[in-house]
Amino acid sequence: MPADRGSLKTADRPSDGQAPARRSPQAARAAAARGAIPWPLGVPALLGALFLLVPLGGLLVRAPWRGMPRLLADSQVLDALRLSLLCASAATAVSLVFGVPLAWVLARWQVRGIGLLRALVTLPLVLPPVVGGVALLLAFGRQGLLGRLLDEWTGITLPFTTAGVIVAETFVAMPFLIITVEGAFRASDRGFEEAAATLGASRLTVFRTVTLPLIGPSLLAGAVLCWARALGEFGATITFAGNFPGRTQTMPLAVYVALESDPEAAVALSLVLLVVSIAVLAGLRDRWLTAGTTR
Amino acid sequence: MTANPSGQALVMAGSVERGSFRLEADLRADPGEVLGILGPNGAGKTTLLRALSGLDPLTSGSISLGDLTLDDVATDTFVPAQRRPVGLVFQNYRLFPHLDVRDNVAYAPRVQGAGRRRARAAADTWLERLDLTALATRRPHQISGGQAQRVALARALAADPRFLLLDEPLSALDAKTRLDVRAQLRSHLDEFAGPVVIITHDPLEAMIMADRLVVIENGRVVQQGSPAEVARQPATQYVARLVGLNLYTGTLEVATAVVSLDVGGTFTVTWGDDDPGTSARTGQSTRPVLVVLRPSAITILTARPTQASPRNVWQGTVAALELLADRVRVQVDATPPALVDISAAAVADLALRPGTAVWLSAKATETEAYPDASAHHKP
Numbered sequence: 001m002p003a004d005r006g007s008l009k010t011a012d013r014p015s016d017g018q019a020p021a022r023r024s025p026q027a028a029r030a031a032a033a034r035g036a037i038p039w040p041l042g043v044p045a046l047l048g049a050l051f052l053l054v055p056l057g058g059l060l061v062r063a064p065w066r067g068m069p070r071l072l073a074d075s076q077v078l079d080a081l082r083l084s085l086l087c088a089s090a091a092t093a094v095s096l097v098f099g100v101p102l103a104w105v106l107a108r109w110q111v112r113g114i115g116l117l118r119a120l121v122t123l124p125l126v127l128p129p130v131v132g133g134v135a136l137l138l139a140f141g142r143q144g145l146l147g148r149l150l151d152e153w154t155g156i157t158l159p160f161t162t163a164g165v166i167v168a169e170t171f172v173a174m175p176f177l178i179i180t181v182e183g184a185f186r187a188s189d190r191g192f193e194e195a196a197a198t199l200g201a202s203r204l205t206v207f208r209t210v211t212l213p214l215i216g217p218s219l220l221a222g223a224v225l226c227w228a229r230a231l232g233e234f235g236a237t238i239t240f241a242g243n244f245p246g247r248t249q250t251m252p253l254a255v256y257v258a259l260e261s262d263p264e265a266a267v268a269l270s271l272v273l274l275v276v277s278i279a280v281l282a283g284l285r286d287r288w289l290t291a292g293t294t295r
Numbered sequence: 296m297t298a299n300p301s302g303q304a305l306v307m308a309g310s311v312e313r314g315s316f317r318l319e320a321d322l323r324a325d326p327g328e329v330l331g332i333l334g335p336n337g338a339g340k341t342t343l344l345r346a347l348s349g350l351d352p353l354t355s356g357s358i359s360l361g362d363l364t365l366d367d368v369a370t371d372t373f374v375p376a377q378r379r380p381v382g383l384v385f386q387n388y389r390l391f392p393h394l395d396v397r398d399n400v401a402y403a404p405r406v407q408g409a410g411r412r413r414a415r416a417a418a419d420t421w422l423e424r425l426d427l428t429a430l431a432t433r434r435p436h437q438i439s440g441g442q443a444q445r446v447a448l449a450r451a452l453a454a455d456p457r458f459l460l461l462d463e464p465l466s467a468l469d470a471k472t473r474l475d476v477r478a479q480l481r482s483h484l485d486e487f488a489g490p491v492v493i494i495t496h497d498p499l500e501a502m503i504m505a506d507r508l509v510v511i512e513n514g515r516v517v518q519q520g521s522p523a524e525v526a527r528q529p530a531t532q533y534v535a536r537l538v539g540l541n542l543y544t545g546t547l548e549v550a551t552a553v554v555s556l557d558v559g560g561t562f563t564v565t566w567g568d569d570d571p572g573t574s575a576r577t578g579q580s581t582r583p584v585l586v587v588l589r590p591s592a593i594t595i596l597t598a599r600p601t602q603a604s605p606r607n608v609w610q611g612t613v614a615a616l617e618l619l620a621d622r623v624r625v626q627v628d629a630t631p632p633a634l635v636d637i638s639a640a641a642v643a644d645l646a647l648r649p650g651t652a653v654w655l656s657a658k659a660t661e662t663e664a665y666p667d668a669s670a671h672h673k674p
Contacts, residue, residue: 201377
């Protein structure tokens with residue numbers, strides 16, 4: 001940061017002015033050749049970075065480090081954590097089972113209207129999650145379009161159950177997987193698939209033995225994105241599945257509730273989610289970087 | 296090769312339309328024969344290959360292998376690539392990057408139902424045959440272009456195909472590797488019992504690899520014949536340029552053996568019609584012909600030659616000089632224009648440079664005329 005501010009000041013100096021001999025001459029000359037960051041860009045950039053980083057720093061500074069073990073050992077917290085991991089993983093699995101074939105169809109099926117279908121299935125990306133939750137209630141609620149049939153035929157009701165949490169998280173998170181994987185299918189070299197076909201492989205075999213392995217890195221990235229999004233899901237979950245500890249109360253819901261009753265616990269829970277997010281980001285960056293260089 | 300001794304001929308008569316492009320071909324590759332498809336970029340070679348391999352269907356006509364119909368528009372038959380007994384070596388080989396060399400070669404047996412162990416054993420046999428055993432565990436990006444070419448061939452052969460297609464098999468290789476690989480590839484292809492079709496734009500490759508050539512231009516077959524025939528009597532300027540010959544179109548007066556060239560000027564020629572009775576039977580006194588003249592058969596002089604033997608003598612100016620490996624190719628603006636090959640010493644002796652006025656001379660016995668098969672297609 002100090003270096004940035006230094007270069008902001010030098011920007012106002014005439015370019016032929018003598019630079020202070022503080023830095024090594026070579027580094028100073030290199031910096032002069034690159035040019036300083038103009039302040040109309042530098043100042044907003046700095047403020048933007050601070051805006052994103054300061055709240056996270058606040059979380060670290062205000063964390064009740066000493067009370068952490070006690071807070072996290074609380075059974076309700078552990079339940080929420082367990083439920084979050086379980087539901088996010090299940091939602092990711094469901095998304096893989098349905099989302100990957102859907103992504104393939106969207107990428108490869110050339111018919112009129114496929115573009116509209118693509119836009120509609122990725123709508124949950126931009127839809128407010130609460131609206132998603134309401135829509136899910138109307139579809140899968142006890143009185144919903146499909147929910148009523150499901151109830152009559154099998155006696156299963158989804159709302160306010162753990163399965164409902166998985167449904168809500170899948171609804172919100174699956175589009176992340178779909179767009180990532182669809183892009184990869186679209187960009188993948190069809191030549192390898194043609195080669196496989198001339199060697200006698202059926203379309204399904206080609207998909208299994210060539211197409212899917214070749215988009216492996218994108219598939220992993222999509223799954224991780226999907227999992228992270230499911231883990232943080234709040235709006236659709238609380239609308240469709242409610243907030244019952246041990247059954248539908250995931251970590252984000254637990255944080256929200258704890259903020260009213262036990263703010264220290266809320267900070268501790270948030271910290272756990274922050275750590276998980278950083279781990280995901282680190283893992284993802286690594287995969288993405290290696291995927292990018294082997295291409 | 297003994298695995299498939301009773302090969303059957305690959306026969307195609309039909310057309311493929313892709314957008315505004317139309318390819319029409321009528322060709323036949325016999326068992327054990329290597330058929331070369333020669334043509335410039337955009338001539339329709341790849342379209343032809345995709346139709347033969349079953350990656351694209353014909354628009355009209357049919358393709359068959361012996362009594363097996365692969366594609367027939369009339370009866371609505373189409374055997375897709377995955378069920379065609381085809382081995383296809385792609386231009387850039389298209390080796391699966393996520394599989395090692397052995398598993399690439401084992402791919403066909405594996406997807407055709409063999410267990411992993413049996414498929415790998417089959418692959419090992421092919422690897423040994425093509426001298427690739429040492430590379431079995433390498434990934435495609437860890438091997439050289441020449442090796443990749445052999446792996447691609449092994450992978451195609453491991454599918455036990457009844458006919459082989461090779462798309463520009465050597466074009467991805469550097470010049471030095473190409474020489475070695477060409478000789479190897481030719482010997483591997485000789486062992487294959489079924490028909491082989493090689494697509495190339497390189498005339499040398501076509502001449503060396505193929506038993507018979509089909510020349511395609513603008514989606515049409517313009518010439519078929521043995522490499523020697525095509526090299527000696529090219530049917531189009533494209534082929535003539537490829538094989539380094541001067542080619543002229545003109546009208547032959549049969550009685551005098553004099554050709555009036557379309558670009559102007561006349562040549563006294565040797566009439567190369569394989570059937571001298573044709574003209575007599577049809578009663579034609581003139582007929583359209585092609586005249587071919589080797590650049591090395593033309594002499595360059597700076598003064599008018601005096602001998603009166605049956606020679607063609609004409610005048611022009613040097614347009615350009617190009618140094619080839621062992622000689623200089625002189626481009627002469629004249630009526631007709633000509634490429635002339637002479638030694639570097641002769642260039643110096645005659646003090647040739649662009650703009651020099653010269654006389655060209657060629658013996659009538661070196662100036663060969665033959666019927667222009669395409670003439671009646673012309674408007």
